[in-house]
Amino acid sequence: MQVVAALIVRGNRLLVCQRRESGRFPLKWEFPGGKVEAGEEIADALSRELREELAIEIGSAQEIFRHHHSYDEGTEVELIFFRVDEYQGKIVNRVFRDIRWAKLQELKTFDFLDGDLPLIDRLVGDGVPR
Numbered sequence: 768m769q770v771v772a773a774l775i776v777r778g779n780r781l782l783v784c785q786r787r788e789s790g791r792f793p794l795k796w797e798f799p800g801g802k803v804e805a806g807e808e809i810a811d812a813l814s815r816e817l818r819e820e821l822a823i824e825i826g827s828a829q830e831i832f833r834h835h836h837s838y839d840e841g842t843e844v845e846l847i848f849f850r851v852d853e854y855q856g857k858i859v860n861r862v863f864r865d866i867r868w869a870k871l872q873e874l875k876t877f878d879f880l881d882g883d884l885p886l887i888d889r890l891v892g893d894g895v896p897r
Contacts, residue, residue, distance in 0.1 A: 770844045771813040772800030772883075773828065773851045774895060775858075780868040781895070783877060784820070787864045794864065796877040798848065809847055817854070820862050826853030831896040832889065836882035846882050850895060871895070 775782040775798075784799050786792055799820050803812040810828065817823050828849040837843045860866045869877065871894060874887050 768842070768844050769803040769809065769812075769847060770801065770882075771803060771809050771816065771847050771849065772798040773813060773817055773825070773849050774798055774831065774890075775851045775854065776895060777868055780870055781874070781890075782821075782858070783867055783869045783874070783879075784860075784863040785865040785867075787862075792880055794878070796879045797883055799863075813849055817851075821866075822859040822861060823854040823856040825851050826855065827851070829897075832886050834885055836885075838881065844882060846886075848886055850897070 773782075782799065783796050786795050786797065788794060799817060800813060801816040801820070803809055807815075813828055814825055817825055828851045830847060831850045832848040833846065835843065835845050858866070871890055874891055879887055
């Protein structure tokens with residue numbers, strides 16, 4: 768399964784989102800995004816997910832990190848992360864319990880999904896790639 772996620776940048780902060788209590792991985796933090804549907808291009812999936820979750824239209828997105836992760840219950844995913852510097856619209860929280868703008872140094876204080884941790888380590892050490 769492919770999953771796309773956006774690193775939405777505002778100054779020196781990134782938008783992080785907390786999952787709701789119900790559903791998979793309750794209350795875990797993540798970057799906005801989701802599953803790529805069958806026959807869908809990854810860029811189209813990213814645009815769709817950000818529209819559905821945050822009510823924004825992205826202007827441009829650049830892939831910055833990709834890796835495979837196997838969750839304990841057996842789900843295997845290919846995670847594809849994009850840097851998003853430009854978007855249209857005002858961010859509206861449509862699906863999450865909480866959303867926050869976090870500094871890079873703060874990222875390790877959030878309880879992120881395990882699949883996001885390799886990227887978190889890289890971001891904290893090297894910053895957000897251009």
